[in-house]
Amino acid sequence: MKKVLVGMLALVMCLGMVSCSKESATPNLKDVVEKARAEGANWSVDEWKAAMKDCMLAVKPMMLEMQEIMKGLEGTEGEEADGAKVVEVMAKMAEIQKKYPDYENLMNEFEEIAKGTDNGKKVIEDDAYAKELAKELGLPEDL
Numbered sequence: 794m795k796k797v798l799v800g801m802l803a804l805v806m807c808l809g810m811v812s813c814s815k816e817s818a819t820p821n822l823k824d825v826v827e828k829a830r831a832e833g834a835n836w837s838v839d840e841w842k843a844a845m846k847d848c849m850l851a852v853k854p855m856m857l858e859m860q861e862i863m864k865g866l867e868g869t870e871g872e873e874a875d876g877a878k879v880v881e882v883m884a885k886m887a888e889i890q891k892k893y894p895d896y897e898n899l900m901n902e903f904e905e906i907a908k909g910t911d912n913g914k915k916v917i918e919d920d921a922y923a924k925e926l927a928k929e930l931g932l933p934e935d936l
Contacts, residue, residue, distance in 0.1 A: 822851035822899045829906045833913055841907060841916040842926075848903055849930055855893040856932055862886055 825847045829836075836844070862885045865878060890897075907913030916922065927933060 819854075820847035820851045822848060822896060822903075825851060826899045826903050826906070829903055829913075833906050834910050836910070836912055838912045838915055841910075841913045842922065844903075845907075845916055845922075846926060846930075848900065849926055849932065852893075852896055852900065853930055853932060855889060855896055858889050858892075859886065860933055862889070 825844055829844055833841070833844070862882055865882050865885075904917055907917045
């Protein structure tokens, strides 16, 4: 009886770990770009949309951090920003860029790869899809 209970507990723990890892797995931006480079020429519009979503999911943490930092400059449009505040925001942005190396280069590469294919170009140029995706992921619509 003890072996059966231990076995069931192990099974439940494995199932829990597998389901949690699938739900919380954040795509790796480098992997998405490499896959686009290797297979993107043959992707359908839907496959490009899925890859675009994976890219946005990968950069979402960085974008949310940047958005939070930019809130420090709100209300300064049309006015001269406080120099110390600007320096502080710039320093925080530099820290984020260190935390997420190559994200800008990888996103630019993904965009260039997409623009090199008919279906990828359709997705990149689809502003309505970009806004819909941003809303779905909880990102600012003015990416």
